Amino acid sequence: MAPFAGLSPRCFGKLPTMLRRDGADVVHRGRPWNLPLEDRVLLVTAYWRTNLTLRQLAPLFGISKSTAGRVINHLGPLLALRPRKRFAKDTVLIVDGTLAPARDHAIAERSKNYRYSANHQVAIDADTRLTVVAGRPLAGSRNDCKAWEESGAKAAVGKTTTIADGGYPGTKLVIPHRRKRGQTELQAWKEEHNKSHKQVRACVEHVFARMKTWKILRDCRLKGEGVHHAMLGIARMHNLALAG
Helix, strand or coil: CHHHHCCCHHHHHHHHHHHHHCCCCCCCCCCCCCCCHHHHHHHHHHHHHHCCCHHHHHHHHCCCHHHHHHHHHHHCCCCCCCCCCCCCCCCEEEEEEEEEEECCCCCCEECCCCCEEEEEEEEEECCCCCEEEECCCEECCCCHHHHHHHCCHHHHHCCCEEECCCCCCCCCCECCCCCCCCCCCCCHHHHHHHHHHHHHHHHHHHHHHHHCCCHHHCCECCCCHHHHHHHHHHHHHHHHHHHC
C-alpha cells in the first residue's frame, strides 16, 4: 500500500469511508464503474504517487486507459483538501510558494529553474505542520507576493498570523528584518529574531519535501483544474500520513 499510495493501510482505509460519507459511491443512472470504490481510490492515489502514465497504470487494474482517466477526473476533486473556514485566535501559519513542473502551458510558464512550472501557495499550521490552505496554481514566473493574493491563499487565511520569507514585502505577513539603504548590518536583536524566524519557517520546506514524494508534483501531465486538484489531494494525503 505505501509504495502506491504513500499511506499506511489504516490511513488509506479512511479515504473510502470519507468519500462514501460525501456521496461518492451513490449509484446513478448509466453504466456502473468497473471497480469498487476502494480500487478507484487506490488508482487515483497511485497515479499521484508514481506518476505512471494512464497507459501503464490501467492494465494494473484491469481497465482501459479511458476508464482510468474518467476515474481520476471523477475522484480527484472529491479527494481534494477542504480549506479551513476558521482558525483559533492563537493559530500561527507559515506560507511559502513552491514550483511544480507542469506541461499545461495555459497555467505554467518558464520560471527561475528554466522549466515550465506552476506556482502553488501553500500554508501550514506552525504547530501541527498540517496543510491548511493551498491556493490556485499560477504561472511559475509570478513572484510570491503577487501569487499570495491572486491564488486565493490570502483570502483563505484571513487575518490569521502568518509567517513568510523575505519574498513577501508589503503583504503584512511576518517576514525577516531587512537592512535599510546604507545600513551595513542589522542590530543584534534583529539578527536574533531573523535566526529564530528562519528556524520556524523551515517547517514549510520540510512539508514541501514530503509532499513531493508524490511524483506528480515533479512532472504534472494534468491540465486545467486537474493540476489544482492534484495539489489539494496530495495535501490531504500528506495530512493523513502525518496525523496517522
